[in-house]
Amino acid sequence: MIVGTAGHIDHGKTSLVKALTGVDTDRLKEEKARGISIELGYAYKPLPGGAILGFVDVPGHEKFVDHMVAGATGIDFVLLVIAADDGPMPQTLEHLDIVSLLGVRTGAVAMTKVDRVDATRRAECEREIRALLSGGPLADAPIFGVSSVTREGLDALQAHLQEAAAAQDARRPGAGFRLAVDRCFTLDGIGTVVTGTVFSGAVTVGDEVIVSPSGERTRVRSLHAQNRTATVGHAGQRCALALGGIAKEAIARGDWIVAPPLHLPTARIDVRLRLSAREAKAFRHWTAVHLHLGAAHALARVALLEGESLAPGSEALAQLVVGQPIGAWAGDAFIVRDASGARTLGGGVVVDPVGRERHRRAPERLDTLRRLEAPTPAARLHALLEASDTGIDLDQFRATQNVAGSELELGRDVIRIESGGRDIAIGAAPWQRLRDTFVERLARSHEERPEELGPDLGRVRRMAFPRHRSAVVDALAASLLEEGRVARSGPWWHLPTHSIRLTEREEQLARAILPRLDAEGVDPTWVRDHAKAVGAPEHEVRALMRRLGRRGDVFAVVKDLYFSRSAVERLALAAKALDDESGAVRAAEFRDRIGIGRKRAIQILEFFDRVGFTRRAHDEHRVRGDSLLRLGESP
Structure with a gap:
């Protein structure tokens, strides 16, 4: 258990800690000369059974309240020190306010210097203390009249601290290791050493850790827990860590030493x-x-x-x-x-x-934040899953909450999606809302553009899901396709009941033109050539090709130049092979691979950029992982 002192300057905090532990926590020359605490002081008291009480002695002067706050953060038990001759003073009030705001709910009061007052003043001071604590978290805290000079009351206070330590559960929520650095120094033969309170988790000699927020990686070479050599340090202990391969100047008070997954500046x-x-x-x-x-x-x-x-x-x-x-x-x-x-x-x-x-x-x-105020990480996650349509990044949730994945039971109806190496979860109710939205968006698209077969998946995402990851939209589409609620023709998504119907004349022309395109492969002829071949007006063939393109039967690489599906798939596979071999597709290599002219090769690569199969980076093209062409799939 970590005990933190609190109280006004010169009320005897340091003397009391020394009387309890035998350790003088004022270690600086200036502290000795001025008779006041300036820096945080630390002392330890072995208890029967092998446990150790850790004491954090904080400055009482108003100029050093920032140091007091650093010491009070992470304590388990507050020892409020009030001198019997003075009673509560300004820093008593501020320190009490601070520990209350920090959530410290257990403690005791040491009414010091009782050897300097008579019984009347002692009783009066007790009443002042009770009035001060009334209505607060320490309202029922015991008051011990003590003297560091005569040692009156120290045995009773020590016994109470031992009882509190025995009842204290030092295991704090959170799976990952976190230590708040309050001192950093070097020791001959050891190197850089940091000290602080372990807020959560455990650390073992040899563990890799990160200095946060700087991101410096280091390793624990050795450690002390509660002022004793140890191989492991736990939550609720004060620890000193010797860190390898890092300079003292790279670490400062206020930094954290954390397990790598928790580095989250x-x-x-x-x-x-x-x-x-x-x-x-x-x-x-x-x-x-x-x-x-x-x-x-x-x-x-x-x-x-x-x-x-x-x-x-x-x-x-x-x-x-x-x-x-x-x-x-x-x-x-x-x-x-x-x-x-x-x-x-x-x-x-x-x-x-x-x-x-x-x-x-x-x-x-604001609704999300209120859901994050649920009492436990598991309750927070389930509250978020009930409402979030965009999904919860489970990796980030685990890091921000500092909780192990094993503590989060998602349930069978939660949808899990992998996106860019991240684990995304969506609750059943939001998932169903998203599915309905997808279908409704397609129906509206058919009403607005009945002449088109439907939008591609990228357009669906832009229209209906602009805040969603592409992997989520992909998973939505795949689930609806599997159930038959939607259909796909090439890159176009539509309702199963919607199609582009050709007239009898268009069907006749298509039966004549499509086999020609298949036969021409990767070097097709122009619309005017097809019109001449089938003996139809050019404008009629052009209109037909546009309609066939909307159905996903053909692809317009440039105006009036259409490729069959099989040809585009062959070209796409050639581009992917080049990307797999050298990490990019270049026009000259692509030209040589498919055996056509440079100009046509560039036109095809620009078409691939347009439809999202590739993305251009200077003079290179890189194949995307979420291609609209869906290589190897039938229309």
Whole structure:
């Protein structure tokens, strides 16, 4: 269990920790000279049975509240220190506010310096403390009268801390390892060492980890957990990690050491923000603040997502727009202080660390954020799956929530789609809505353009699914095709009941022209040549070829020059073979491969670019993975 002290300057926090552990946490010369804590101090107390209490001693001076916040983030138990002669003071109030905003719900009060007061003042101070804690998370916290000089009350306080540690479940939600760096230094013969509190997961000697947000990869060479040599460090412990192959200058307080899948630097964080009830006026949209999250301290702006202001004691969804990327994960607590860094304004919890830059106040986005406030990652995922038509990126969800895939039971009716190496999930109800939309869009297209067989899949996506990944639209089309709700002719998608019907005259001409095209292969003749061959007016043959093209029977490479399906498939296979061999298709090589002139080869490649079979990059063409031509498939 990690115990964090809190309280006003000179109320005896450091002396109390020393009396409990025997360790003087003031290690700096300036701290010794001035008699105050400036930096975070750490001490450890072995307990019967082998467990160890970790103490984080924080500065009490108002100038060092940012250090106090860094120490308070990640503690399990707060030890609120109040001197009996002074009673609650300004920093007592601010520190209590901070630990409350950070979500610390267990603790005790050490009423120090009782050797300096009489019984009347002692009783009066207890009443002041009870009044201070009334209505808050520590309202029922026990109060221990103690003296670091006479050691009065220390045994009772120690016994209470041991009981709290025994009841403490240090396993925190989240599968991946995260350590918030609060110190970084070098040791002779060891190298770079970082210390901090492990927020989640576990780390073992030899593990590869990432310094986030910089992205530097390193490996754990050795570690200490709760001030003892260990091979593994767990959530809820203070750990020191010796890291290999990385300079001290590459790591700073506020960085995170994380398991590789959790490296997710962000500069836009959607949160639930609560304004302190002690604030005198409302909080305004786009207020500049000092943000404290984990051990990080950064400048940020707060964009309120619900209204233009926030009243004292109230809460709302908001977005933290940070000056530089930091590490943040769902459920992390944070503190915001005013632009001068002089007072604490409020705090809250991260809802989604990957906030939107645009449309962040859109109703559907706010609905998503409220669904992400469900109590568990599994509940959040199911809430999202009920509503999201675009699908949930499960890889990103696992990373932002820091949860193992095994903890997320999706159910049999959830649709899973692989897209660009990402695992996408869509709930059953949204999936059915998407399928209905696909069919409705085709029906509307047939009404608007009855002379066309139907749109290609790219056009369907642009018309009906502009925010969806192409893999999702592909999967939709495939499922509907399999069930017979839609049909496909070449690249064109249509309802099974819709077709382009030719007149008897057109059917007669088609029976004469299509075999000619098949026979001509990759070097067909022009529309005028076909008209002469079949003895029909040129304009009539041209109109027929356009209709055959809409049915997917032929393809117009350039105006009035049509290729049969078999010819286009042969050309496409030749282009794909070149792409597989050398990573690109070049006009000269393509010309040689199919045995036609350079001009015609260029025209064919430009046609492939137009229909989406290839994409051009300077003088090269690269075959796309989502070709409309569907090589090897029948129309």
